[in-house]
Amino acid sequence: MPHSVLLVDDEKNILLTLSQALQLAGYHTELAGTGRLGLEVALARPVDAVLLDVQLPDMDGLVVLEQLLQARPGLPVLMMSGHGTIETAVKATRIGARDFLEKPIGRDRLLVALRNALEHRAAVEELESLRAESGRYEMVGQGPAMQRLYHLVQRAAPSEGRVLLTGENGTGKELVARALHRNSRRASGPFVRVNCAAVPHDLIESELFGHEKGAFTGALALRRGKFELASGGTLFLDEVGDMPPAMQAKLLRVLQESEFERVGGTETLRADVRVIAATNRDLEAEVAEGRFREDLYYRLAVVQIRTPPLREHREDLPDLIAAFLDEACRRNGRRPLRLSTEAVAVLSAHDYPGNVRELRNLVERLAILCEGPEISGDEARELLPRPRPPRAPGTPLPSGTEQKTAAALRPVGEKPFRDLVDDAEREIILRTLAFTRDNATEAARLLDLERGHFYKKMKALGIRRPRAQTPDPAEAESGTDDTAPGSSEAS
Helix, strand or coil, rough: CCCCCEEEEHHHHHHHHHHHHHHHHHCCCEECCCCHHHHHHHHHHHHHHHHEEEECCEHHHHHHHHHHHHHCCCCEEEEEEEECCCCHHHHHHCCCCCCCCCCCCHHHHHHHHHHHHHHHHHHHHHHHHHHCCCCCCCCCCCCCHHHHHHHHHHHHCCCCCCEECCCCCCCCCHHHHHHHHHCCCCCCCCCCECCCCCCCCHHHHHHEEECCCCCCCCCCCCCCHHHHHHCCCCEEEEEEHCCCHHHHHHHHHHHHEEEEEEECCCEEEEEEEEEEEEEEEHHHHHHHHCCCHHHHHHHHHEEEEECCCCHHHHHHHHHHHHHHHHHHHHHHHCCCECCCHHHHHHHCCCCCCCCHHHHHHHHHHHHHHHCCCCCCCHHHHHCCCCCCCCCCCCCCCCCCCCCCCHHCCCCCHCCCHHHHHHHHHHHHHHHHHHCCCCCCCHHHHHHCHHHHHHHHHHHHCECCCCCCCCCCCHHHHHCCCCCCCCCCCCC
């Protein structure tokens, strides 16, 4: 998809000349004759760069520059002037302009400056992405199960075929998706992830395809969807089995025709993406039960790869533990720690129903709480999750929960399965909150849940987050505070 450039100048002939030159070079252009209109367009349109005149009829160009960068940090802005001074150029650069072009602007000078600005921005974004992902997306393990996985990734990655990743929670499906992208012909393009289970059903179409300004209540500006953002790269649809039926039909159409429209829009956009999907559900069973479209299943599962649970490659536990410990020490500012032979044996003997994700969280807990320089077997044993004993009949629920129904107090053997699951989730959340000293944001991170989903889960399970005053309804709905049961930070 071509880059979009906003031109802001009050001279129409300059606007048309620059616009024509950029369009011939393959850019899409937006035009504005005043500073205020330029600001409105920059906030309403997905522009990738701005050419901004210093002298405008309604606002100083440097003021426009400052407001642009406040609203869109990192947006490449090139200043233009017919009678610029060194002082103006220096001031513009200090504010954040990428370049300063003197009029009349030669075509070659214009294209070089714009290309450099866009490449600089792309390099910054890539560096930020690499820093954020450093150490997180390398698969570890040399056992037979992992060797089979590596072989499948190596065979599937260079193709354009869609891949469906299946496997239990916590087995590293996203790592495999990133490995497929990194070893594909689209590796230089973006890798865009969307969790289909975390997006409300009434917003998932907008999340995937974007929307036009005014398409629905709250659509205050044009928004690019994940298909558009992933153009030229890979779109990872995590938890695709949770996608609502109506959206399954729309996704199928995009996969068939490689075209889509934004919500509320009429322009047809091309979907130049490779789709990788993942699920922990048995989609064949979902198809048989009528909950997942059979034609969509076959479209997604051109290649199917199963990520093995940790119990199938326990021989890789020592390597995984060492890698996670090194990563946790770096991320938490700790000096390198080492594990005693006994500690490795203790951790290797433990069962991990949460798979690699559970192991990683446990090792990070050790890195944070153990003084070192060596983690002993007793320390590892102390921090292992303890089996939860059955709750005796009539025993009150843990502190901080609501006794919602009489069913919550029935003997374990008489409880419906859903109640048993709720009890287990409630206990896990309360234990994690206790471990993080009631920091809900940190608890959500350790449980690998999105913060908004974590708050909703707390509310559904009756876990109170007390406050000294009644929260603002909008804040309560968005889940923006970090207080939790008994937190001293509650306000």
